[in-house]
Amino acid sequence: MTKDRFYIEDAGKHDGQIVTVRGWVYNKRSSGKIKFLILRDGTGLLQGVLFKGECTEEAFGEFEKLTQESSIEVIGKLRKEPRSPGGFELGVQSIKIVQVADPYPISLKEHGVEFLMEKRHLWLRSQRQWAALRVRSEIMRSIQEFFDDRGFVRFDAPILTPSSCEGTSTLFSTPYFDEKAFLTQSGQLYGEVGAMAFGKVYVFGPTFRAEKSKTRKHLTEFWMVEPEVAFADLEDNMLMGEQFIEHIVQSVLSRKAPELKILERDLTELENIKGPFPRISYDEALKILEKRGIALPWGEDFGAPHETALGEEFGKPVFVHHMPSDIKAFYFKQSDTVGGPAVSGTGKYALGCDLIAPKGYGEIIGGGQREESAEVLQRRIAEHGLSEADYSWYLDLRRFGSVPHSGFGLGVERTVAWMTGVEHVRETIPFPRMLNTLRP
Amino acid sequence: MTKDRFYIEDAGKHDGQIVTVRGWVYNKRSSGKIKFLILRDGTGLLQGVLFKGECTEEAFGEFEKLTQESSIEVIGKLRKEPRSPGGFELGVQSIKIVQVADPYPISLKEHGVEFLMEKRHLWLRSQRQWAALRVRSEIMRSIQEFFDDRGFVRFDAPILTPSSCEGTSTLFSTPYFDEKAFLTQSGQLYGEVGAMAFGKVYVFGPTFRAEKSKTRKHLTEFWMVEPEVAFADLEDNMLMGEQFIEHIVQSVLSRKAPELKILERDLTELENIKGPFPRISYDEALKILEKRGIALPWGEDFGAPHETALGEEFGKPVFVHHMPSDIKAFYFKQSDTVGGPAVSGTGKYALGCDLIAPKGYGEIIGGGQREESAEVLQRRIAEHGLSEADYSWYLDLRRFGSVPHSGFGLGVERTVAWMTGVEHVRETIPFPRMLNTLRP
Numbered sequence: 057m058t059k060d061r062f063y064i065e066d067a068g069k070h071d072g073q074i075v076t077v078r079g080w081v082y083n084k085r086s087s088g089k090i091k092f093l094i095l096r097d098g099t100g101l102l103q104g105v106l107f108k109g110e111c112t113e114e115a116f117g118e119f120e121k122l123t124q125e126s127s128i129e130v131i132g133k134l135r136k137e138p139r140s141p142g143g144f145e146l147g148v149q150s151i152k153i154v155q156v157a158d159p160y161p162i163s164l165k166e167h168g169v170e171f172l173m174e175k176r177h178l179w180l181r182s183q184r185q186w187a188a189l190r191v192r193s194e195i196m197r198s199i200q201e202f203f204d205d206r207g208f209v210r211f212d213a214p215i216l217t218p219s220s221c222e223g224t225s226t227l228f229s230t231p232y233f234d235e236k237a238f239l240t241q242s243g244q245l246y247g248e249v250g251a252m253a254f255g256k257v258y259v260f261g262p263t264f265r266a267e268k269s270k271t272r273k274h275l276t277e278f279w280m281v282e283p284e285v286a287f288a289d290l291e292d293n294m295l296m297g298e299q300f301i302e303h304i305v306q307s308v309l310s311r312k313a314p315e316l317k318i319l320e321r322d323l324t325e326l327e328n329i330k331g332p333f334p335r336i337s338y339d340e341a342l343k344i345l346e347k348r349g350i351a352l353p354w355g356e357d358f359g360a361p362h363e364t365a366l367g368e369e370f371g372k373p374v375f376v377h378h379m380p381s382d383i384k385a386f387y388f389k390q391s392d393t394v395g396g397p398a399v400s401g402t403g404k405y406a407l408g409c410d411l412i413a414p415k416g417y418g419e420i421i422g423g424g425q426r427e428e429s430a431e432v433l434q435r436r437i438a439e440h441g442l443s444e445a446d447y448s449w450y451l452d453l454r455r456f457g458s459v460p461h462s463g464f465g466l467g468v469e470r471t472v473a474w475m476t477g478v479e480h481v482r483e484t485i486p487f488p489r490m491l492n493t494l495r496p
Numbered sequence: 497m498t499k500d501r502f503y504i505e506d507a508g509k510h511d512g513q514i515v516t517v518r519g520w521v522y523n524k525r526s527s528g529k530i531k532f533l534i535l536r537d538g539t540g541l542l543q544g545v546l547f548k549g550e551c552t553e554e555a556f557g558e559f560e561k562l563t564q565e566s567s568i569e570v571i572g573k574l575r576k577e578p579r580s581p582g583g584f585e586l587g588v589q590s591i592k593i594v595q596v597a598d599p600y601p602i603s604l605k606e607h608g609v610e611f612l613m614e615k616r617h618l619w620l621r622s623q624r625q626w627a628a629l630r631v632r633s634e635i636m637r638s639i640q641e642f643f644d645d646r647g648f649v650r651f652d653a654p655i656l657t658p659s660s661c662e663g664t665s666t667l668f669s670t671p672y673f674d675e676k677a678f679l680t681q682s683g684q685l686y687g688e689v690g691a692m693a694f695g696k697v698y699v700f701g702p703t704f705r706a707e708k709s710k711t712r713k714h715l716t717e718f719w720m721v722e723p724e725v726a727f728a729d730l731e732d733n734m735l736m737g738e739q740f741i742e743h744i745v746q747s748v749l750s751r752k753a754p755e756l757k758i759l760e761r762d763l764t765e766l767e768n769i770k771g772p773f774p775r776i777s778y779d780e781a782l783k784i785l786e787k788r789g790i791a792l793p794w795g796e797d798f799g800a801p802h803e804t805a806l807g808e809e810f811g812k813p814v815f816v817h818h819m820p821s822d823i824k825a826f827y828f829k830q831s832d833t834v835g836g837p838a839v840s841g842t843g844k845y846a847l848g849c850d851l852i853a854p855k856g857y858g859e860i861i862g863g864g865q866r867e868e869s870a871e872v873l874q875r876r877i878a879e880h881g882l883s884e885a886d887y888s889w890y891l892d893l894r895r896f897g898s899v900p901h902s903g904f905g906l907g908v909e910r911t912v913a914w915m916t917g918v919e920h921v922r923e924t925i926p927f928p929r930m931l932n933t934l935r936p
Contacts, residue, residue, distance in 0.1 A: 061727075063647060063695065078727040079695070080897045098695025098726065099647060127897035129727075157896045177889045178896060180693040190694070193650040200640055207503060207539060210633040214927040215655070215679075215702050216668075216717050218934045228656075228670040230679065232716075232934055233708070239655075239670065239679075246927060253620040254630070255503065255519070255538025262655050262701060268673070276672075277656050286538065287501075287518040287569075428595075449617045449936035456597040456618060457520045457567035487654040487686060494658045494672055496889035 065099035067144040070134050077102060077130045077146065080181070081122045081157075083164060091119050093148065095130060096181070100314075103137070104130055104146040111148045118151040124163070125181070127154035142314075176487060177496050187315035188483055191308055192472045198307035199281050199468075202300055203258045208283060211250035211257035213243030215264075219446040226266045228276075239264040242465060245387070245450050247284035248426060251461050252453055258283040268491050271360075272480040273418050275469055277489040284463030290407045290425045293462035294375050297411055297421045298331040300466070301373060305329045308475050321477045325414075328372060333411070335375040337394045344369050357383045360416065367414035374412050377424075378405040386436040387450075389425045389460075409464070417474040423464020430454035505539035507584040510574050517542060517570045517586065520621070521562045521597075523604060531559050533588065535570060536621070540754075543577070544570055544586040551588045558591040564603070565621070567594035582754075616927060617936050627755035628923055631748055632912045638747035639721050639908075642740055643698045648723060651690035651697035653683030655704075659886040666706045668716075679704040682905060685827070685890050687724035688866060691901050692893055698723040708931050711800075712920040713858050715909055717929040724903030730847045730865045733902035734815050737851055737861045738771040740906070741813060745769045748915050761917040765854075768812060773851070775815040777834045784809050797823045800856065807854035814852050817864075818845040826876040827890075829865045829900075849904070857914040863904020870894035 062075040079097030086092070093104035106115055111132075122128065129152040137145040162178055172179045179185050203210070216230070216237040228239040243259035250257035259282040267274060283296065305326055308316070316323060336344070341362075345352050348365045352358070358366075358376075366374055378394045381404060390403030408424035427433050430451050437444055437451075444451070472484035482488040487496065502515040519537030526532070533544035546555055551572075562568065569592040577585035602618055612619045619625050643650070656670070656677040668679040683699035690697035699722040707714060723736065745766055748756070756763060776784070781802075785792050788805045792798070798806075798816075806814055818834045821844060830843030848864035867873050870891050877884055877891075884891070912924035922928040927936065 065647065078899070080692075098649075098691070098693060125897040127899045154900075155898045160896055177689040177892060180689065186693060189651070190649060192652075196650045196652075197640065197644050200637065204637050207505065209538075209630060210636045211629070211926055212632075212636075212702075212719060214717060214929055216704075216929050216934065218936075228672070228677075230668040230670045232668070233706075233931055235934055237668075237934055249617040249620065250926065251538070252520075253538060253626060262652075264656075266673075277654060279652060452617060456600055457565040458595045459518070459567045460594075486651055486690065489654055489656050491673055494656065494675055494677055496658075 063099040064095070064097045064102045064142070067100075067102065067134055067142060071136060071144070072134065074131065074133050074149070075146075077104070077132070079128065079130075081124055081126045081128060083124065084119070084122060091116065093119065093122070093130070095128075095146070101141055101183075102144060102146055103140045104132060104148045106148045112150050115148060115151045118153055121153065121156055122151075123157050124160040125157040125178075127157070128152060129154060173482070173488075173493065174495070180486060183318055185483060187318040188472065188476045188478050189486060190315045191312050191319075191476050192468070192484060194308055194312045195304055195468065195472055195475065196279075198304050199260065199300075199466075201307070202303045203281075203283060206256070208256045208258050209250065209254040211247060211254065211259055212261060213240065213246035213259045213282075215240050215261065219443070228264050228266050241265050242280065242282065244282050244284065244463060244465065247282050247463060248450070248453055248461065251284040251286040251463070252457065252459070256283070256285045270491055272482075273360075273470060273473075275481055275485065275488055275490055278481075278485070279468035280465045281468065282463060282465040284461065286459050286461045288425075288462040289460055290377060290409060290462060293423055293425065293464060294333075294335060294377070294409050297375070297409070297423065297464055297466075298333050301329065301333075301411070301420070302331055304471065305475070316476070319476050319478070321475075326475065330372075333373045333375055334370050335377060335409075337378040338376055338380065338405070339378070339394060341366060341376050355380045355382060358412075358419075360418065363412050363418050364416040366412050367416060371414060373414065373420065375409050376412060377407070377409040379408045379410075380404065381406045384408050384424075386440040386442065387426050387433070389427045413470070413474045415474075417470060419467075420470055420474065421464045421466050423462065425460065425462040428454055428458045428460055430458070503539040504535070504537045504542045504582070507540075507542065507574055507582060511576060511584070512574065514571065514573050514589070515586075517544070517572070519568065519570075521564055521566045521568065523564065524559065524562060531556065533559065533562070533570070533591075535568075535586070541581055541623075542584060542586055543580045544572060544588045546588045552590050555588060555591045558593055561593065561596055562591075563597050564600040565597040565618075567597070568592060569594060613922070613928075613933065614935075620926065623758055625923060627758040628912065628916045628918050629926060630755045631752050631759075631916050632908070632924055634748055634752045635744055635908065635912055635915065636719075638744050639700065639740075639906075641747070642743045643721075643723060646696070648696045648698050649690065649694040651687060651694065651699055652701060653680065653686035653699045653722075655680050655701065659883070668704050668706045681705050682720065682722065684722050684724065684903060684905065687722050687903060688890070688893055688901065691724040691726040691903070692897065692899070695727075696723070696725045710931055712922075713800075713910060713913075715921055715925065715928055715930055718921075718925070719908035720905045721908065722903060722905040724901065726899050726901045728865075728902040729900055730817060730849060730902060733863055733865065733904060734773075734775060734817070734849050737815070737849070737863065737904055737906075738773050741769065741773075741851070741860070742771055744911065745915070756916070759916050759918070761915075766915065770812075773813045773815055774810050775817060775849075777818040778816055778820065778845070779818070779834060781806060781816050795820045795822060798852075798859075800858065803852050803858050804856040806852050807856060811854060813854065813860065815849050816852060817847070817849040819848045819850075820844065821846045824848050824864075826880040826882065827866050827873070829867045853910070853914045855914075857910060859907075860910055860914065861904045861906050863902065865900065865902040868894055868898045868900055870898070 411421035851861035
């Protein structure tokens with residue numbers, strides 16, 4: 057199996073051995089009688105060197121035929137070479153060409169983003185894209201590890217839903233036999249079902265928003281992880297979010313340092329992402345914003361400049377809690393005062409908590425404590441103009457053993473952007489879906 | 497955080513300690529002066545016992561008020577009790593009622609499936625459903641573990657796609673701004689992109705088929721994992737599939753034995769799922785079917801009775817390879833003879849491999865070696881009436897460093913059905929989507 061095969065990322069375990077590298081030509085150059093071949097096998101880059109006497113005569117001939125991205129199998133001897141990227145080089149003995157590639161459209165020089173997005177299926181082979189998606193893969197892994205290690209049950213919510221979580225204006229929809237189905241924009245309400253059945257669950261899957269926005273933080277299709285815990289309040293929820301973010305950061309730092317180096321990510325900045333994260337109320341946030349010269353009237357939601365300013369104020373992720381009820385969804389538990397007792401559905405404040413990432417990467421976590429009274433929830437559903445019949449199953453959770461419960465959603469792509477320092481979320485997922493982008 | 501809180505599944509670590517159980521009333525009964533309370537906290541069941549002298553006077557009063565599924569917090573002393581399910585019981589000291597539940601619609605007796613499906617959000621709390629989805633969660637975990645441990649990169653393929661993998665007749669679709677998008681039925685073609693960029697990847701997400709079939713093996717929305725490996729042939733692929741299935745079975749056996757017991761699953765049968773799995777060609781399969789009295793003409797695909805018969809023949813999973821090209825998708829590499837050299841696009845046989853599970857659970861794995869010649873693939877695309885323009889990016893993989901590569905897809909729900917022994921796939925996912933089933 058592939059497990060027993062040599063891969064470049066395992067070079068350290070094979071020093072001095074003869075190995076076969078199966079991969080592609082990333083680059084090549086000649087320096088007098090010595091030929092250099094940069095090999096790529098999907099797990100890393102390795103410099104191959106062709107010396108007369110060490111490799112076959114044929115290998116020199118084959119070398120001449122190789123174009124960028126040609127596929128090859130190269131046999132050679134691995135040896136330490138501190139000057140090489142990765143610390144090893146391959147003393148090439150023989151080259152077997154699998155295919156000489158057509159002239160490759162992406163050179164190692166600069167191209168426009170529009171062109172590269174059209175060639176996304178090839179662009180992914182380039183170093184920065186490759187590195188960013190390796191970090192993504194690690195983030196996906198560490199997300200699962202965090203919850204699996206803590207006894208959470210993975211609870212896959214449906215993608216096709218009969219109604220929406222927060223209104224239908226930005227939903228994709230499909231004919232579903234004789235009905236209409238909407239693509240989910242959050243698995244949270246289903247996650248609450250799971251919390252009552254399994255105690256603590258996480259929903260983890262793609263979600264969809266048919267928004268026409270063209271910002272660097274929006275995709276129409278993006279992955280979310282949404283934990284939900286029974287018998288947990290707002291404080292528990294912030295603590296879980298904090299530990300969760302710390303876990304992801306530590307995993308990426310300890311397992312993907314070479315990729316972060318390729319991306320020229322400032323590691324000190326990541327190393328400083330340690331709890332406790334500041335926790336401020338919305339009211340306190342308004343004071344900070346006023347002080348920083350971008351005052352916001354009470355009751356309005358943060359925009360990108362406000363998030364950026366809050367990030368600058370603290371230099372690390374910050375939780376903002378107790379937002380105005382009117383700008384939050386119907387399912388939030390409410391409170392009359394910040395720090396006062398939670399009351400059911402009469403309060404000015406929603407028991408929400410959003411985690412704002414530094415440097416303008418925006419809201420990474422959005423969550424809070426859910427309303428647990430069936431009566432209040434019925435009223436809220438009516439106030440939001442939603443159909444009670446559509447939510448009767450959701451109300452059942454409050455009729456049959458209602459408990460305080462909380463959860464949050466973390467957007468994967470924004471988290472990848474933040475961890476990698478990549479400017480635009482389109483580079484944080486293999487095939488981004490945006491307004492005007494449905495291909496390849 | 498929830499990590500530090502007591503959960504019933506950790507009872508073994510707290511013998512003799514005073515603990516707080518936060519959960520729900522699964523059942524209760526009285527036996528003279530002793531009261532029994534079966535508690536459910538989502539991680540397991542625990543019997544609470546109320547003795548006079550050991551618990552407060554109030555607790556007896558509260559006990560009387562408790563209805564099925566009422567939410568409570570119970571303080572008591574954990575002690576070994578071999579006769580109890582789970583091996584422990586709780587000497588109840590006090591009971592705090594969170595909510596007295598309304599009369600619960602699902603009793604511990606039998607109900608019709610149609611009724612239970614309507615109450616799916618509550619049915620999940622019942623023992624068998626709970627156990628099956630705990631096994632599902634473990635299968636999801638072990639799938640990722642297998643690939644993560646072997647250096648595969650998780651590669652999330654898009655759900656919204658501009659064209660289909662194998663034709664559009666059974667696809668859901670949504671307006672996508674000024675275009676139309678289809679919900680993916682397989683991430684494989686994108687996975688092939690990933691294999692060329694990362695060497696070995698796995699796509700893992702929901703997939704969709706708008707089939708009107710009403711069998712026990714079909715859902716319209718189901719999860720698939722699809723590994724794809726560069727420089728891998730049909731043999732490599734079967735070996736990977738075999739090791740993968742063994743890993744899942746071992747993980748479920750070692751971590752979810754109590755759940756399998758609740759499901760009355762025959763453990764010996766699972767313990768016997770060990771490689772090597774038989775590998776037979778389609779031609780050999782036809783001979784076996786003829787011998788067993790259900791002959792199939794050459795060129796036709798297996799139906800459920802044929803899969804069941806092949807399962808009975810071997811009593812363990814069996815790979816069927818080298819199917820007729822005409823019943824397989826356009827992207828399969830082909831061969832003139834079984835066991836002969838693979839040829840490009842002129843062959844009678846497709847280099848596919850399907851893994852048939854025993855006992856009629858059907859095709860669990862479907863996969864094979866992909867065509868690597870751009871010319872042959874162009875011809876196959878035309879033969880299948882597909883648009884070459886739609887697949888130009890896919891053809892690019894054969895123009896720029898084409899290599900032999902293989903992969904497969906494993907359906908999660910069928911695998912869960914097989915592992916748990918659950919008859920119908922609708923009980924293997926929290927909220928199954930089927931013809932006529934879109935709620936809750």
